[in-house]
Amino acid sequence: MTTIVFLHAHPDDEASSTAGSMARAARRGDRVVVVYATNGDHGEVPEDLHEGETLVDRRRSEARASAEVLGTARVEWLGYKDSGMTGWDMNAEPGAFCNADLDEAAGRLARILDEEDADVLVGYDWHGNYGHPDHVRVHPVAYRAAQLARRRPRVLESTANRDRMAAGFQAAREAGLEMDFDPHGPADDGNPMGTPEAEIHWAVDVTDVVGLKRQALLCHASQATDIGMLTGMPDEAFLAGFGHEHYREHGRPNGMQPGWPFTPLD
Template sequence: MSTIVFVHAHPDDEGTGTAGSMIRASREGHRVVVVYCTDGDPGDVPDDLAPGETIVSRRRGEAEASARITGTARIAWLGYGDSGMTGWAQNNVDGVFSRADLGEAARRLADILDQESADVVVGYDWHGGYGHPDHIMLHHTTRAAAELASKRPRYLEVTMNRDLMRQLFTLAKEMGMEGFDPDLRGDDGNPIGTPEAELHWAVDLGDDVMTKREALACHASQTDVRQLLELPVEMFPFAFGTEHYIEPGRPEGMVQGWWLDEGQRGILP
């Protein structure tokens, strides 16, 4: 059995990203660890906070609830603040992740990889899917940590299939859901996701997709999560039923399959 470390920027990012793979890996007997780089403190403040409860403590509790559903054995926190979206005043606050020293951040993550003797580490694509400053920093941090780790783990990057997204946007428009742009730009002005020709793995979640939805629902304090949960239940598998990964160093071509069934190690260029 393997130990897989999934690295995410904020509590709730696993819900739309890797939760299905986490569910499958834990069910198959692998050890699943999630690392959150930030505490998500600029997130939406729920109206029902109890006396003494903070948005950070609420989001940590939500992360723990999600972990119980995904079968995650350990949650680790890298200890940085949330940078917020590009252009927010929060970008310039000391201690936020996007302003962290890359060497220090990578060392913190590498220490966790060493503690776990990680076989696989999963980060984000080059611009974190949609250009969020923390997501971009996560990409660089995870790549660097994989190189620093005592036992160099197999390295993958979760992303979104840009071609599939275009199909989904078209379908949504046909269903009367306006406001969808098939050429949607991310927070950094670049197209969201990755072209299918550059992907290596497409993991069909099957029935696990609805368990993924349950994990996402644990983060219901956040407005964007609640909006996703308002999608018709029958549409959720279309939008989130396949998880896509890049594996640097692997030959070109997207494999429809499960990357833990494959022994080939990714090679960091």
């Protein structure tokens, strides 16, 4: 059994990026742990909050529901505040994850890695796929935590295949759908979305569990705008867009290959 720890910035990030890999790992009998850096404090506030219920309460319960769908064995929280998008006032708030002391944040994660004796740690690429300050911060925190852990885990970077996304949007436009998003255009921090395929190392086929990925997204119903857009995609388009998940691995020669990278280092 392999123990794989996934570090995500906010509840729902696991569903849109690594849920397929998580579900496949759980089906294989591996132990899957998800750690959220923040509570998603500045997400979309639903209209149906119960009396006394906060957005954080709702998002934590949604994360637990997603874990049940995917077969995740443990859900943990680093306890930082959501930093909001680039340029928002929240970027400067005390306790915002984007300002977290690197060793302190990495130490919190390393304690979980040690408790789990983790074999693999999954973080994000250098700009967190689309430049959100919390996503960007995940990258160095993951690598530092791996250094601090008693047994250094294999580190993978979840990323988005920019070329595949661009081809998908172009195909949708040619089919008559209104698509004005360009993955090659500037995202939240001004950089393009994701990573060019030539700089990606692993493509993980999750087509057999893509239905679970959609279910995990639906668990995060409070974030109605984004989740509704994704889950509202026709089945064929959803499969094309979410049937593969992509990862980078520092030090590996360029060249994307299909496979299963969630195994311990030799």
